[in-house]
Amino acid sequence: MRKETNGKLTVLFVLAVSFIAVSLITFLLTYYYSALQFERLGNLCEGILAKHPECRQTVLEILKSNGTDSVASPEENILLSFGYRQSDFFGINGKIFLIGGLGFLTGNLCVLFSFRHWNKNKIARIKALTEYLEKVNMGKQGLLFDVSEDDFSGLQDEIYKTITNLYQTREAALEEKNNFADNLSNIAHQLKTPITTISLSVGMMKEHPSFDYTEQIRRQLNRLTHLEETLLLLSRIDAGVLVMKQNTVDVFTLLTLAYDNLQELFLQNGVSVDIPEAGEMNVIADLDWTMEAIINLMKNCMEHSKAGSTVRCSYEKNPLYVRIRIWDEGDGFEKEDLPHLFERFYRGKNGGEGGIGIGLSLSKAIIEMQNGIVRAFNLHESGACFEICFYSH
Numbered sequence: 598m599r600k601e602t603n604g605k606l607t608v609l610f611v612l613a614v615s616f617i618a619v620s621l622i623t624f625l626l627t628y629y630y631s632a633l634q635f636e637r638l639g640n641l642c643e644g645i646l647a648k649h650p651e652c653r654q655t656v657l658e659i660l661k662s663n664g665t666d667s668v669a670s671p672e673e674n675i676l677l678s679f680g681y682r683q684s685d686f687f688g689i690n691g692k693i694f695l696i697g698g699l700g701f702l703t704g705n706l707c708v709l710f711s712f713r714h715w716n717k718n719k720i721a722r723i724k725a726l727t728e729y730l731e732k733v734n735m736g737k738q739g740l741l742f743d744v745s746e747d748d749f750s751g752l753q754d755e756i757y758k759t760i761t762n763l764y765q766t767r768e769a770a771l772e773e774k775n776n777f778a779d780n781l782s783n784i785a786h787q788l789k790t791p792i793t794t795i796s797l798s799v800g801m802m803k804e805h806p807s808f809d810y811t812e813q814i815r816r817q818l819n820r821l822t823h824l825e826e827t828l829l830l831l832s833r834i835d836a837g838v839l840v841m842k843q844n845t846v847d848v849f850t851l852l853t854l855a856y857d858n859l860q861e862l863f864l865q866n867g868v869s870v871d872i873p874e875a876g877e878m879n880v881i882a883d884l885d886w887t888m889e890a891i892i893n894l895m896k897n898c899m900e901h902s903k904a905g906s907t908v909r910c911s912y913e914k915n916p917l918y919v920r921i922r923i924w925d926e927g928d929g930f931e932k933e934d935l936p937h938l939f940e941r942f943y944r945g946k947n948g949g950e951g952g953i954g955i956g957l958s959l960s961k962a963i964i965e966m967q968n969g970i971v972r973a974f975n976l977h978e979s980g981a982c983f984e985i986c987f988y989s990h
Contacts, residue, residue: 722749726756733760788824791817827955831941834962841883841966848878848912848921855891859899867904870895875912880919880987882967890960891923894971894983897957898925901981918989924982929975938973 642656726749794817798810833839852872856863863870880887898908906926913920930938934945939961944954957973964971969987976982 719749726753730756788821791820827959831955831959831962834959834966839886839966841886841963843881844884845879846882846884846887848880848919849874851880851882851884851888851891852910852912852921854884855888855895858888858892859895862896863899863908866899866902868899868902869907871907871909873911878912878914878919882969882987886963887967890963890971890985891921893956893960894923894985898923898927898981898983901925901927903927916989918986921985921987922982923985924976925980927980929979929981930973935973935975939971 642660645656646653795814798814798817801807802810830839849872856870856872895908902908902925908923908925911922931945934943937943938945939957940954941958942954943958961971964985964987967987969985971983971985973981973983
């Protein structure tokens, strides 16, 4: 509807300008041609009288009986000496002035009506935008009712963008608040188990001194230290203050160094690793932090592998990204665990005894900070697979 109204207003305004222009042109052309006619007629009469002065009375009678259209009069014209004016030779001057006056008046009325209608629409638009903001302030969110193209379209778009951003910010803040409460609860739960174990071990040591309790306390303290370091690292990632170096890293070297850090653990569990050398292939990443992410993924595969099995790796490159895969020969992920594997403090059904459920979430955060993605899925045959893609651009 508003587009049709704007179109009508435009046509009306054009018509108004046209009427005014036609009126002005009519007056100007009439003035010019009447002046030209009057001047030529005067020259003609002057030439006749110069040769035949005795015809003066005759010329005067002719002029009185056959006047010519004229409007303007030069300062020096023989017709003036006969008592004629320019308007006396412009027989239809009344009609011309009437037509020009009506056109001028019509044009002005059209302009006045256009301005009044435009002003009315402007007030209506301002009122509508004001009412929308009032509803938003009262907590009633909604889409703007109009997407028309007019002087207020830009303002309307910016208002809607601002309101949308405010709502998104509020929802993100509420979600962050809920996540903080959940994380705090999970942290408290993670702290409770080792602290309880340490307390019990200390009580038992008082009654039955033994180095076995000391070793148990040491393991629990190591677990607390690991939890503290991981939580601090995640908080730095969330705050955006963890700086990742942008270096060229060879993928084969990256996988080999990650395995070197887990070699003893793999030997204890009787699990081997297969890392084929597929030629030189590089990614732009921070070697230390990316290696930390790979270690967590390899460790997860190792923990779900049986003795005598192998954790396998592969990597390949295409114009878009470098893809790295790490998979095991176990039973794979539980179907209900797949959507939650990278959530903090989530532990699946087959989670290990000492796990705290933040290793995979840490790997995901590190990889995503370096223009990469990571996902998990089950292989068609058997086993769980992690896939990492580092994008080239």
